[in-house]
Amino acid sequence: MSKMRWIGAAVLLALYANNSWAFNLDDVAKQAKNLAGKGFEAPKSNLPSQLREMKFADYQQIQFNHDKAYWGKLRTPFKLEFYHQGMYFEYPVKINEVAANAVHEIKYNPDYFNFGNVKVDKDQTKNLGFAGFKVLYPLNEKNKSDEITSFLGASYFRVIGAGQVYGLSARGLAIDTALPSGEEFPRFKEFWIERPKPQDKQLVIYALLDSPRATGAYRFVIHPGKDSTVDVQSKVYLRDQVGKLGIAPLTSMFLFGANQPSNITNFRDELHDSNGLSIHAGNGEWIWRPLNNPKHLAVSTFTIDSPKGFGLLQRGRDFSHYQDLDDRYDLRPSGWVEPQGDWGKGRIELVEIPTADETNDNIVAFWTPEKLPDTGKPLDFSYRLHFTRDENELHSPDTAWVKDTLRSAGDVKQSNLVRQPDGTVAFTVDFVGKAMSQLAADTQVAPQVSVGSNADVVEQSVRYNPVTKGWRLVLRLRVKDNKQPTEMRAALVSGDKTLTETWSYQLPANE
Template sequence: MRAMPARRAKETARSGGSAGRQLSLILYLISGLLPLSAGAAASFDFQTLVARAEKLARQPYQAAPEVPTFLKLLTYDQYRDIRYRPSEALWRREGLPFQAQFFHPGAFFPRSVEIHVLENGREHLVPFSVKRFDYGKNHFTEPMPGSLGYAGFRLHYPLNRPDYLDEVAVFLGASYFRSLGRNEHYGLSARGLAIDTAQPRGEEFPVFRSFWLEKPKPGATAMRLYALLDGPSVTGAYRFDIKPGDNTAMTVHARLFFRRSPEVLGIAPLTSMFLHGENSLRPFNDFRPEVHDSDGLALQNGSGEHVWRPLSNPRELRVSAFQLQDPKGFGLLQRDRDIDHYQDFEAHYQSRPSAWITPLGNWGQGEVRLVEIPTPDETNDNVVAFWTPAQKPGKGEAMDLDYRIDWGYRPAEKPRGGYVLATRRGAGDLPGTRRYVIDFKGGKLDGLAAGSPVDADVWVGRTGRVIRQQIEKNPATGGWRLSFQVQPQGAGPLELRAFLRKGSETLTETWSYLES
């Protein structure tokens, strides 16, 4: 990842899931590109898209016009009653392994995007057609515009069995997209870019304004698509290579052009939901023990150290920063896979994917930033994580991005040694003290018998001190449990870190916690 003057630049993606979660993405929504055209065939490659993004960046930002009012005023139920006809799926009649279905604009998605097909290097606009949709009980008093366009699309592929095409990826809403691995249910999302997240001036949501879907060949196991990003601060050309599997891998290649230098540039942003979990103290009137799409932020720095930060639903907005040099990766993970811990047979939280970002190349100095937003229910995506470089690009500069996103049960993040399985907390034995219980598992830990000389390094910031500590074998998990109590000292949040070792040998990743 590097920034450079635009003139010298070199070439270096929500739907499905529970209905309520769809609403959480709808603060800022899709825009279209420019007035939809007839779309005569033309030669197209990534450099073509780069040239369009660069040209667009030299123009003042203009949001596309909205769809007619009668579509914008659709209720949630009315919009959900508009369904795409599977018989009209792109490439269905040809029996190709990848097929695409489109979303209708309206309600939460008041602007359209252009969708094109690439075949033999030529681009063709996919025109809007009411024949593609079943409108259910909806009856409109106005005719549907013929040039309406679509709100987004989803890709289908025989992920779980060869005779059925499962939904494997969705691009819908601003620059949001998401995917999943084999035998999983949709959960967290990614975005093309995050601008000024959690800043006083408010967040800017750049949008994917146009897409190009490259027609797959018979027997293809991977799919390529392109997207044009646009927003008040930045434009960008994106290429996605998607390979479904146990872990679905997305390789992202992008070039960005900046109209201005943002206050916070969020690279490879991930967005998830955490309502309550094992570490929650706030009371919830909920029969389910835990409710979350992800239970922690994991990261690996350039030296190879793994860090785990359990997520929380804070009382106030909280932003944490982890400074790194050339990170090896980061992600929002769902480690807890025990259905007994969720008891939700509809949401399937135990089957939500993790997402792990692997930089392709050196990203230099910067930080992984974690934003946690208070939420009263599970309809809000209240967790955001992204990389922000120490040196931001300036107005008129360009930046190249290359990274991979692995979506799945156990993505590429897996630490070499032991990892944090669960975090619990509660009141300590003495008045005003706090107790923390961390279960570690994996690596050499599992092979150590009870009574082995396992030690813990526990660090507490200036606002507290450790008063009691215990390490023991956990017979239920086969791992080890660390418990300690902290006496707060003075005002301010408690910063905590801990890991297990045997002599000078580090056995686990580093557990990191912030108690406000």
């Protein structure tokens, strides 16, 4: 063999060796499939009682030392920090770094943490681990690292874009949400994080999911930016039958808002991470479902073939709606799921759980496929998550969307011009949109309204709104039984053309 041919062969051999080693989703999927073929082994808590029984305020005092950030001394824009075990984050998760030619575990060390005023016996922490991790990146300023992603607890993770603060959460998987048998919470038990190169603008994270009836392999590609996105690939394996499998779950909080005002005087008119479920159906229809904080558990189902997208959105970002300088609900992102490929037949479910305060996430939305695979066979789903404050950019400019849903006691104007309550419930729904704003104010616009059997329509009227350059629908209903929920739908048309998304609302039972 000539010298040149020998060198060429050596180069090819080296390239082949590197390519054959590269860590990918299949490596995690093999572990997930093997786990699914075995009985579930419940995680064991290794927490001393002092850390397990601590209150949230004490847990918050345990902070990662920023000067020990992982990759802190590398010329990469990404850095890692870790969460300590404690409180209800009692199980350790294994975290690995994927380097150029090897994988190695990132070992726990109590010296990574500042324990504040919490008295901790260092000898009792030696064999502990991390509860999760966060990712830092210069999102808002070139030379300042911001927390952009957090993986902590079960399969929960949160992501934000520029100028945003944490709000709703995404999850890897939901099982039997809102079923009488009780919900099962899968957890990410191990992560692999690719070491980024100096020029990288994205971060790749792999995760292994485990639960009594399912396992899963996940690949997350995080793209930080004005609207951060996460590309998700997942392979789920069932150990046993499940009642309901939730794909791409989003979890949020709704306490009160303009469509359901607080019954206690509050300087804030609205308090929520999200105020509606948006759906882009496979047939092109857009649906907007304002959220409620019901007195009883409520589950709404939307049968959809091949969904184009769905999400929990925070519509209406004027600070005056929220007036909260501490929690900045006006800056919390909307979460949008954009399926990759054809998801086929199934349904989007919205679960609304009663809550008395804003500390509980009481809203869940997810996709559940019509048909589940046999045990041991993979269920593959890929999607892109968007975290945005530009909700109107999600829509086609040709379709107007609901800007506000305002609820009040219905009334009629007397001959003396005094308004008299008449026992009805009134909704004022403002539709806006780019194409709609270009219509002449005298355009003939009509409502298409339908309500369930629990109410009669007393009034349905539409008028031009010169302030928003949209159209306002006023709908008054007389509810027959306040102990039952009332369903209603509305859209605006001009001639044979539908101008708006479908406003789909459920007035909760009053008792």
